[in-house]
Amino acid sequence: MINRRSLLRGMAAVAAAPLLPPIAAPAIAGSAGIVSSAEPLLSYAVGIADEWNWLPIKARSPEHAIELWLSERGIPSICEALEDGETTEPCGDCEFCNAQNPDVVRHEEWDGHAVPIGSRLWCESGLGSICVRCQDEAWLQEGGFFDPNGRLVCVSCETPAEFAARNGRGDA
Numbered sequence: 001m002i003n004r005r006s007l008l009r010g011m012a013a014v015a016a017a018p019l020l021p022p023i024a025a026p027a028i029a030g031s032a033g034i035v036s037s038a039e040p041l042l043s044y045a046v047g048i049a050d051e052w053n054w055l056p057i058k059a060r061s062p063e064h065a066i067e068l069w070l071s072e073r074g075i076p077s078i079c080e081a082l083e084d085g086e087t088t089e090p091c092g093d094c095e096f097c098n099a100q101n102p103d104v105v106r107h108e109e110w111d112g113h114a115v116p117i118g119s120r121l122w123c124e125s126g127l128g129s130i131c132v133r134c135q136d137e138a139w140l141q142e143g144g145f146f147d148p149n150g151r152l153v154c155v156s157c158e159t160p161a162e163f164a165a166r167n168g169r170g171d172a
Contacts, residue, residue: 044065132153
């Protein structure tokens with residue numbers, strides 16, 4: 001049960017938190033061993049070409065980015081056929097096998113930004129996203145745009161008034 005005293009203590013702790021010195025983040029454990037938390041993480045987009053499974057990833061290297069991508073997507077760490085003992089070769093059909101060669105694209109413009117990367121920054125980097133109106137693909141390169149609320153809209157969903165406003169004519 002919360003009483004007035006515990007509530008005031010909690011509020012005092014929250015108010016004092018910004019005054020405390022920063023605490024070093026714990027080291028990051030990975031397959032390559034323990035790495036200092038002072039090592040900068042680089043920004044990558046990882047996914048399979050022509051698939052809508054791309055994710056922004058902060059990692060030490062492209063290989064580490066792939067590890068994190070597989071983990072984030074919940075993809076098993078071994079081929080199902082190998083795990084079941086059915087064969088000594090990967091089957092090439094399971095989720096693990098199909099996800100073994102994702103593309104990794106370095107995005108220096110994302111460094112310093114938190115993950116997840118915002119829709120605007122993601123799209124301005126040449127990647128597509130989902131239209132808020134029709135839930136279809138939208139790309140800035142193909143005429144997509146951000147509405148006044150910062151939501152991505154595909155060219156097919158653009159209204160005549162939006163078209164006129166975007167093209168410098170206010171007389172829709």
